[in-house]
Amino acid sequence: MSDSASTRLLTRAAETKLPTPFAEFRLVGFVDRAGKEHVALVLGDVTTDTPVLARVHSECLTGDALFSQRCDCGPQLEAAMRKVAQAGRGVIAYLRQEGRGIGLINKIRAYAEQDKGLDTVEANEILGFAPDAREYDIAADMFAQLGVKSIRLMTNNPKKIAALRELGVDVVERIPHRTEGTPHNENYLKTKSQKFGHML
Numbered sequence: 001m002s003d004s005a006s007t008r009l010l011t012r013a014a015e016t017k018l019p020t021p022f023a024e025f026r027l028v029g030f031v032d033r034a035g036k037e038h039v040a041l042v043l044g045d046v047t048t049d050t051p052v053l054a055r056v057h058s059e060c061l062t063g064d065a066l067f068s069q070r071c072d073c074g075p076q077l078e079a080a081m082r083k084v085a086q087a088g089r090g091v092i093a094y095l096r097q098e099g100r101g102i103g104l105i106n107k108i109r110a111y112a113e114q115d116k117g118l119d120t121v122e123a124n125e126i127l128g129f130a131p132d133a134r135e136y137d138i139a140a141d142m143f144a145q146l147g148v149k150s151i152r153l154m155t156n157n158p159k160k161i162a163a164l165r166e167l168g169v170d171v172v173e174r175i176p177h178r179t180e181g182t183p184h185n186e187n188y189l190k191t192k193s194q195k196f197g198h199m200l
């Protein structure tokens with residue numbers, strides 16, 4: 001993976017240890033060119049040739065921190081942290097691309113549209129947004145700066161794999177990353193698989 005300073009989108013800004021119920025991670029903070037702050041949770045030596053267990057997780061305040069059952073983000077984050085802890089080695093790139101890139105307030109607006117019967121894609125569109133506005137160049141730069149050479153990616157999203165490969169990330173394997181559904185996220189998961197091609 002490319003690590004030339006001229007292509008860097010992120011400044012590696014701070015680092016500490018992060019004890020969690022699953023493992024004590026290294027927490028590495030990055031700042032992008034727009035001033036947005038992102039983090040990587042790192043465990044073990046991720047610079048060797050053995051492919052690194054990895055998750056590229058997009059921020060979801062409602063799911064990651066507020067236990068929302070509208071989506072599967074919280075359980076996916078926890079499962080990723082557990083799997084990395086179990087493996088003793090891995091990286092979780094936590095990208096601040098809330099609401100698939102439209103931001104928190106717009107995601108709340110999109111949820112309000114879904115309360116009226118639209119699905120997650122239609123709700124974005126009626127608000128004038130692309131269904132998925134995320135970009136993964138920041139994750140690619142994070143992996144490069146962390147010295148990661150290749151990854152085994154925990155995801156159900158084929159577009160995420162394609163986008164990362166396009167950016168030069170060597171994704172050698174996909175690890176399915178399903179979680180138990182709830183009555184509240186059944187339709188959301190169905191739409192993800194029908195309209196985004198998620199392998200659920």
Ligand SMILES: Nc1nc2c(ncn2[C@@H]2O[C@H](COP(=O)(O)OP(=O)(O)OP(=O)(O)O)[C@@H](O)[C@H]2O)c(=O)[nH]1
Pocket residue numbers: 056057058059060061071072073076097098099100101102106107110111120124154155156157160177192198
């Ligand atoms: N705009 C919008 N964003 C949502 C909605 N539900 C979840 N999100 C955001 O979607 C992102 C997570 O994407 P997902 O589609 O759940 O999963 P993924 O990252 O594409 O794929 P996986 O790697 O398999 O988890 C987070 O940024 C969430 O905040 C929604 O209804 N509308």
Ligand SMILES: [Zn+2]
Pocket residue numbers: 060062063064071072073074
């Ligand atoms: Zn979510």
